Amino acid sequence: MDKLKDNDKSIIVRTEELSKSFLNGQSIIKATDRINLTIASGEFTAVVGPSGSGKTTLLNLIGGLTKPSSGKVFVKGTDINQLKDKELVNFRLHNIGFVFQLLNLIPVLTVEENIGFVMELQGADKEQRIARTAELLELIGMKDRAGSRPSTLSGGQKQRVAVARALASKPLFILADEPTANLDTEAAETLLNTMLLLNEKEKITFLFSTHDPRVMNKARRLITLEDGRITKDERYVR
Amino acid sequence: MKIIYKMAFRNIFRKKGRSGLIIIIIALGVFAASFGVSLSNGWSESVYREHIDMQTSQLQIHANKFSDANEVAEFMDKSVVQETLSAVDEVVYASYRLKTNALLSTAYTSVGLILIGVDRDEEIKVSSIHSTIGSDDGNFFESDIVRPIVISKSSAERLNAGINSKIILSLQDSSGEIQRTMFRVGGLYQTNSTRFDNTTAFVKKSDLIPYLNIPEEAIHEVAIVVKDFRQCDEVKHKLSQLLPRHDIKKWDELYPLLHLINAWHGIATFLFLLLFFIALGVSTTNFMMMSVLERKGEFRMLNKVGMAGNRIGLMIIMETLFTTLIAISIGLLLCVLAAETFSKSGIDIKFLFDNNSRHGYSTVIYPTINNRDFVHIFVLVPAISIIATLSPIKKVLK
Ligand SMILES: Nc1ncnc2c1ncn2[C@@H]1O[C@H](COP(=O)(O)OP(=O)(O)O)[C@@H](O)[C@H]1O
Ligand SMILES: [Mg+2]
Numbered sequence: 001m002d003k004l005k006d007n008d009k010s011i012i013v014r015t016e017e018l019s020k021s022f023l024n025g026q027s028i029i030k031a032t033d034r035i036n037l038t039i040a041s042g043e044f045t046a047v048v049g050p051s052g053s054g055k056t057t058l059l060n061l062i063g064g065l066t067k068p069s070s071g072k073v074f075v076k077g078t079d080i081n082q083l084k085d086k087e088l089v090n091f092r093l094h095n096i097g098f099v100f101q102l103l104n105l106i107p108v109l110t111v112e113e114n115i116g117f118v119m120e121l122q123g124a125d126k127e128q129r130i131a132r133t134a135e136l137l138e139l140i141g142m143k144d145r146a147g148s149r150p151s152t153l154s155g156g157q158k159q160r161v162a163v164a165r166a167l168a169s170k171p172l173f174i175l176a177d178e179p180t181a182n183l184d185t186e187a188a189e190t191l192l193n194t195m196l197l198l199n200e201k202e203k204i205t206f207l208f209s210t211h212d213p214r215v216m217n218k219a220r221r222l223i224t225l226e227d228g229r230i231t232k233d234e235r236y237v238r
Numbered sequence: 239m240k241i242i243y244k245m246a247f248r249n250i251f252r253k254k255g256r257s258g259l260i261i262i263i264i265a266l267g268v269f270a271a272s273f274g275v276s277l278s279n280g281w282s283e284s285v286y287r288e289h290i291d292m293q294t295s296q297l298q299i300h301a302n303k304f305s306d307a308n309e310v311a312e313f314m315d316k317s318v319v320q321e322t323l324s325a326v327d328e329v330v331y332a333s334y335r336l337k338t339n340a341l342l343s344t345a346y347t348s349v350g351l352i353l354i355g356v357d358r359d360e361e362i363k364v365s366s367i368h369s370t371i372g373s374d375d376g377n378f379f380e381s382d383i384v385r386p387i388v389i390s391k392s393s394a395e396r397l398n399a400g401i402n403s404k405i406i407l408s409l410q411d412s413s414g415e416i417q418r419t420m421f422r423v424g425g426l427y428q429t430n431s432t433r434f435d436n437t438t439a440f441v442k443k444s445d446l447i448p449y450l451n452i453p454e455e456a457i458h459e460v461a462i463v464v465k466d467f468r469q470c471d472e473v474k475h476k477l478s479q480l481l482p483r484h485d486i487k488k489w490d491e492l493y494p495l496l497h498l499i500n501a502w503h504g505i506a507t508f509l510f511l512l513l514f515f516i517a518l519g520v521s522t523t524n525f526m527m528m529s530v531l532e533r534k535g536e537f538r539m540l541n542k543v544g545m546a547g548n549r550i551g552l553m554i555i556m557e558t559l560f561t562t563l564i565a566i567s568i569g570l571l572l573c574v575l576a577a578e579t580f581s582k583s584g585i586d587i588k589f590l591f592d593n594n595s596r597h598g599y600s601t602v603i604y605p606t607i608n609n610r611d612f613v614h615i616f617v618l619v620p621a622i623s624i625i626a627t628l629s630p631i632k633k634v635l636k
Contacts, residue, residue, distance in 0.1 A: 098543050
C-alpha cells in the first residue's frame with residue numbers, strides 16, 4: 001500500500017520519513033518519527049493512539065500548519081513545505097478543509113455566513129455560495145439554524161457547522177483533530193454519522209484523530225500511533 | 239471581500255461596553271479638540287475683526303512721507319485718490335480722514351493724543367467706533383453741538399470731562415503755528431483696547447481743516463474696506479501701481495502685532511492638535527492591543543482555514559477605522575451643536591482675566607468652525623488610528 005506512487009490518481013496525501021521533534025527542557029521529544037503514509041481519495045481514516053502519541057502533530061504536519069523537522073509532505077504531488085508562507089495559506093484555502101476540536105466558528109457571523117466564509121475567501125460568486133451553503137445546511141440537518149450565531153448552538157451543532165464550513169470550499173480532503181473530544185456520546189455519534197454520510201454521498205475524504213473507541217469503530221481505516229511511530233495500519237469493511 | 243468589512247463592523251459591537259468606552263473617549267477627545275480649536279478660531283477672529291474694524295481698517299493710504307509722527311504737511315489730494323479708488327471695483331467703502339497730533343486740555347489736566355478728522359457718513363462705513371457709544375454717552379456727530387469731539391471714556395475720565403464738557407484743543411498747523419480752539423464732548427466711545435482708547439479722538443473734518451493751514455481738499459489718511467476680506471493683498475497690489483507716490487498698507491502692516499497673533503495662533507492650534515493626536519494614538523494602540531490579543535486564537539484559526547495575514551490585518555484596520563469614524567462623527571457633531579448653541583450668545587471668558595484691564599479684544603468668544611480644521615481631524619484621526627493599529631496587528635500575526 002505504502003508503495004503507491006503519486007501518479008496513482010487516487011493518492012491525495014503522501015508523507016516521506018516525516019519527523020517532528022520538540023525540545024522539552026533538556027530532552028528532545030520526537031512527536032512524529034519517520035512516518036511514511038499515504039491517503040487515497042475517498043478514505044475515511046482515523047488516527048488513534050494515547051494522548052501524547054503524536055496525533056495532533058501528524059495532522060498539523062499534513063495540513064501544513066507545522067513545519068517538519070525532517071521529511072516531506074506531498075499533497076496531490078505538491079511538496080507543501082516548499083511553498084512560501086503566503087502560497088501555503090492559499091494552498092490550504094483551496095485544498096484542505098479543517099475541523100478543529102474547539103474554536104471553529106467566527107462568533108460574529110451567522111451559521112450560514114460561517115459556512116460561506118471560506119468560499120468567500122476563495123472568491124466564489126454569490127449565487128454559487130448561496131446554493132452550496134443551502135445544500136450543506138441540508139446535509140448537516142441544520143437548515144433551521146441558518147441565521148443563528150454560533151454562541152446559540154450546542155457543541156455538536158457547532159462541530160457540524162464546522163464540518164460544513166470545511167466542506168464548502170470543495171477541498172481535496174478534510175483534516176479533523178479530535179472533532180468529538182468536547183461532545184457527549186450522542187452528539188459525537190451524530191457528528192460521525194454526518195461525516196460518514198458526506199463520505200459516502202459526496203465522496204469526501206476524511207482524516208481525523210480520536211481516542212474515543214466509539215468513534216474509532218466508524219472508521220474504515222485505523223492508523224495507530226505510539227510515541228510518534230505508526231504501529232498499526234488496518235482497514236475495515238463496514 | 240465584503241465579508242471582511244462585515245466582520246470588522248460586527249466586531250465593534252462584540253464587546254459593547256469596551257467599544258462604547260473607546261468610542262466615547264475618542265468622541266470626547268475629538269469634541270474637546272475641535273471645540274477648543276473653534277474657540278481659539280473664534281477668539282483670534284474676534285481679535286482681528288476688532289482691530290481691523292476699530293483701528294486699522296483693511297487698507298490705508300497715506301502720503302509717502304507721512305509717518306507715525308503724523309506730519310500735518312504730508313497730505314494727499316482727495317480728488318486724486320478718490321478718482322483712483324472709484325476705478326477699483328473691489329473697493330466698496332473709503333473714509334477720507336485728517337490726522338494730527340493734538341493736546342486736549344480741561345481745567346483739570348491735559349492729554350496728548352491723535353486726532354482724527356472724519357466725515358461721519360464715510361467713517362461709519364469703515365469703522366465701528368460709532369457703535370461702541372452707549373445710549374447715555376452721546377453720539378457720533380449726530381447732534382447739533384458746535385464743534386463736537388468724540389473721545390474715549392478713559393480719556394474722559396483722565397480729563398475729568400463728560401458729555402458737553404468744554405475741551406481746549408491745541409495743535410500745530412502746517413507752518414508750525416500753534417492753534418487753539420474750544421470743542422465740546424459730543425460722544426464717549428469705548429473699544430476693547432485701552433491703548434487705542436487712550437490715544438485716539440475724533441472730530442469732524444470740517445471743524446478741523448480751518449486750523450491746519452492746508453488746502454480744503456487735503457487729506458492725511460484713507461481707510462478702505464474691500465468687497466471680500468481675502469482680496470486685501472490683491473487690492474493693495476493694484477493700488478500700489480495706480481498710486482505710486484502713495485503709501486498703501488494692509489492691516490497686518492498697520493498693526494504688526496496682529497501678524498504675530500495670527501502666527502502664534504497657528505502654532506498653538508497645531509501644538510494643541512498634535513498633543514491630542516498623540517494621546518489618541520497611544521490610547522488607540524492600547525485599546526486595539528487588548529482587543530486583538532484576546533482574539534489571538536480566533537485569528538490563528540482564521541489563518542489556518544486560509545485567511546492570509548494581510549486579510550486579517552485589513553480586517554483589524556477596518557475595525558479600527560469604523561470605530562474611529564463613528565467616534566469622530568459623534569465628536570464633530572457635538573462640536574457643531576455646541577458651536578451652534580453659543581454662536582449667538584458667545585462664551586464670556588471674562589472670569590479668566592483681571593476685571594478692569596482690557597487687552598484689545600472682547601472677552602466674549604463666538605466659537606468659529608473652520609472647515610480646514612474639521613478636514614484635518616477627519617483625515618488625521620483615522621490615519622493615526624490606523625498607524626496605531628499596526629503594532630497590535632504585527633503582534634498578533636507573529
Ligand atoms: N508545541 C510543542 N512544544 C513542545 N512539545 C510539543 C508541542 N506539541 C506537541 N508536543 C509534544 O509532542 C508530543 C506529541 O503531542 P501531540 O501531537 O499533541 O499528541 P496527541 O495529539 O496524540 O495527544 C507530546 O509529547 C507533546 O508533549
Ligand atoms: Mg491532540
